[in-house]
Amino acid sequence: MTRWLRRLWRRGRQALQWVWQQEGSPGQRARGLAAGIFCGCFPFFGLQTLLGIALASMVRGNHLLAAAGTWISNPFTYVPLYWFNYHVGDVLLRGGAEPTARTINQASIWDQGWTFTSRLLLGSSLVGLVLSLSLGLLAWRLFRWQSRHQHRVPTERHL
Numbered sequence: 001m002t003r004w005l006r007r008l009w010r011r012g013r014q015a016l017q018w019v020w021q022q023e024g025s026p027g028q029r030a031r032g033l034a035a036g037i038f039c040g041c042f043p044f045f046g047l048q049t050l051l052g053i054a055l056a057s058m059v060r061g062n063h064l065l066a067a068a069g070t071w072i073s074n075p076f077t078y079v080p081l082y083w084f085n086y087h088v089g090d091v092l093l094r095g096g097a098e099p100t101a102r103t104i105n106q107a108s109i110w111d112q113g114w115t116f117t118s119r120l121l122l123g124s125s126l127v128g129l130v131l132s133l134s135l136g137l138l139a140w141r142l143f144r145w146q147s148r149h150q151h152r153v154p155t156e157r158h159l
Helices: 002-020 026-040 048-058 061-074 079-093 110-149
Strands: none
Touching: 026 048, 026 061, 026 110, 048 061, 079 110
């Protein structure tokens, strides 16, 4: 178990170093990461990376970090993330009763599909916006801190 945790820790550090070494200003890197996080909150499997890169292009962000940011949704987080997104949308669009086996019929399946989809997309939009803005701001501050400390010239002390 400890060997597995050490390997996981090492891979996490390598991933973080990769993020730190990306090209661009702190703003470009943070915008790219935020664009990817925003697009990663949507259930468009297979398109999230392309959408993240396209959005990063529009906001002049780092494309590699945008692709990496879409991994906020991954096989481990799909169910909790989209469940949470759906419930956020459901709270905002509270209206109809929950469908039951008795109320579902052939004619209402399309309406219920739209009800589910609209709640999921609204929740994904709101959660994506909040996560991308907050994590993008945090990333910008960290990238800016890194940039300042990386370019600092060490001073020699004279005794």
